[in-house]
Amino acid sequence: xxxxxxxxxxxxxxxxxxxxxxxxxxxxxxxxxxxxxxxxxxxxxxxxxxxxxxxxxxxxxxxxxxxxxxxxxxxxxxxxxxxxxxxxxxxxxxxxxxxxxxxxxxxxxxxxxxxxxxxxxxxxxxxxxxxxxx
Numbered sequence: 821x822x823x824x825x826x827x828x829x830x831x832x833x834x835x836x837x838x839x840x841x842x843x844x845x846x847x848x849x850x851x852x853x854x855x856x857x858x859x860x861x862x863x864x865x866x867x868x869x870x871x872x873x874x875x876x877x878x879x880x881x882x883x884x885x886x887x888x889x890x891x892x893x894x895x896x897x898x899x900x901x902x903x904x905x906x907x908x909x910x911x912x913x914x915x916x917x918x919x920x921x922x923x924x925x926x927x928x929x930x931x932x933x934x935x936x937x938x939x940x941x942x943x944x945x946x947x948x949x950x951x952x953x954x
Contacts, residue, residue, distance in 0.1 A: 822848045822941040830937055836865025837937050838875030844941060845883040849948070853886070867919025874919050876933075876940035877910050883944070887953045906947055913943050 825844035829835045835843060842861040846853045863869070864878035881903055889896045911917050914936060915925060926936040947953075 822945045823938050826937050826941050827934070830934055831931065836862065836875055837933055837940075838862065838864035838879040840937050841876045841879040841940055841944070842883060845879070845944060848945075849883070849887065851883065851886050871920030871923070872918055874910075874914070874917055874922055874936065874940070876937050877907065877917055880910070880940060880944050881906060884953070887948070902951065905951075906943075909943060909947060910940065913939055 822844055825847055826840055829840040829843045830837070838861040839858065842853070842858050845851065846858060861875070861879045861882060864873070865875040867873055867875065868878075884902060884906060885893060885899075888899055888902060893899050907917060914922055916922050922936050923933060926933050928934070
């Protein structure tokens, strides 16, 4: 389960929410991303550092791209709708999509936004299975 991988990256290795989720998804779904490629998600943590879109959500969308896109996103039938469905599911699960709204709800000193990342991991697993992406 993806959720079981989150704690090691988030708490033990001190990655941010986006880095954690992309690492965990890479492990669980065998995306074959190298360390250098996973750094691409780093800037999305903390809502891109300014409280906008949750980094865990951004990393999940990036991973969906790796799993689903053929050659180009805009040429992959259904990808735009898949992303919109994921964002909608995330909003329903977490209560919001912006870090500035999620942090007051989920942030706990000592474990930061672990609960947000765990919920995002559960959602990713469910979404991938429901949409038969792997």
